[in-house]
Amino acid sequence: MSSEPLLKLSGIEKSFSGLKVLNGVNFDLQKGEIIGLVGPNGSGKTSVINLISGVLRPDSGTIRFNGSEVQTLPSHTRVKAGINRSFQVPKCFVSMTVRENIEVAAHFSGQDADTSAILAEIGLKHLADKSAGALTANQQKMLDLGRALATRPKLLLVDEIGAGLNPAELSGIATLLKGITARGVSLIVVEHLMEFLNALTERVIVLSAGKIIFEGSLEAASRDAAVVTAFFGGAV
Numbered sequence: 624m625s626s627e628p629l630l631k632l633s634g635i636e637k638s639f640s641g642l643k644v645l646n647g648v649n650f651d652l653q654k655g656e657i658i659g660l661v662g663p664n665g666s667g668k669t670s671v672i673n674l675i676s677g678v679l680r681p682d683s684g685t686i687r688f689n690g691s692e693v694q695t696l697p698s699h700t701r702v703k704a705g706i707n708r709s710f711q712v713p714k715c716f717v718s719m720t721v722r723e724n725i726e727v728a729a730h731f732s733g734q735d736a737d738t739s740a741i742l743a744e745i746g747l748k749h750l751a752d753k754s755a756g757a758l759t760a761n762q763q764k765m766l767d768l769g770r771a772l773a774t775r776p777k778l779l780l781v782d783e784i785g786a787g788l789n790p791a792e793l794s795g796i797a798t799l800l801k802g803i804t805a806r807g808v809s810l811i812v813v814e815h816l817m818e819f820l821n822a823l824t825e826r827v828i829v830l831s832a833g834k835i836i837f838e839g840s841l842e843a844a845s846r847d848a849a850v851v852t853a854f855f856g857g858a859v
């Protein structure tokens with residue numbers, strides 16, 4: 624049996640207009656694992672998600688997923704291979720209904736999704752026939768997640784889904800995400816909300832200025848001098 628991780632980033636470098644935003648990023652993710660990706664604003668978290676999902680390509684380095692290198696594949700091919708994501712700013716089709724948004728995503732990826740089950744899971748079943756453009760921002764975030772689920776990902780990348788939610792909503796999303804991993808899906812969760820992350824996972828990767836400065840438990844991260852300096856500019 625292969626012990627290769629589901630996802631392996633090796634030596635990832637990315638610059639924009641000469642400014643290096645990722646500088647030798649390496650990490651692994653196992654099947655069914657959740658990791659939190661944290662770091663100060665501008666540290667490179669969304670760039671990592673964009674590189675894994677195919678929105679961006681690395682200048683150098685490799686991204687192995689499920690046994691193959693994927694770093695040069697376009698996004699739609701990566702979706703079919705089992706990588707999908709939600710966005711910081713949701714990207715639903717606002718002129719379609721909620722149900723149609725899920726159906727289109729499933730059709731696009733060639734998957735036979737259970738639309739009703741997904742609508743129930745994301746809490747939008749009662750709004751299935753409503754236009755996606757009429758949803759609140761938080762409901763659109765859930766629909767974005769539902770669209771990703773409709774493609775039956777093996778790896779789901781969740782970019783700041785918690786922003787602007789109240790504690791009850793955050794707890795509901797933590798339960799939802801844990802239910803998704805219980806089905807064997809791996810998750811990378813980019814988040815600023817540490818309480819929310821703590822409810823989801825023990826393992827975090829901390830980025831600072833494009834480099835991984837810590838990998839381990841959230842509790843240990845909070846006591847790590849380099850992490851404290853990256854977030855607060857010095858000891859607290």
Ligand SMILES: Nc1ncnc2c1ncn2[C@@H]1O[C@H](COP(=O)(O)OP(=O)(O)OP(=O)(O)O)[C@@H](O)[C@H]1O
Nearest residue numbers: 639640644662663664665666667668669670671711
């Ligand atoms: N397409 C782009 N073109 C130019 N610069 C970019 C682009 N995308 C990201 N950057 C820059 O790369 C750096 C890392 O940005 P990124 O969005 O990955 O950080 P982040 O950690 O996700 O930040 P935040 O927590 O604020 O979302 C920033 O300096 C950002 O301005």
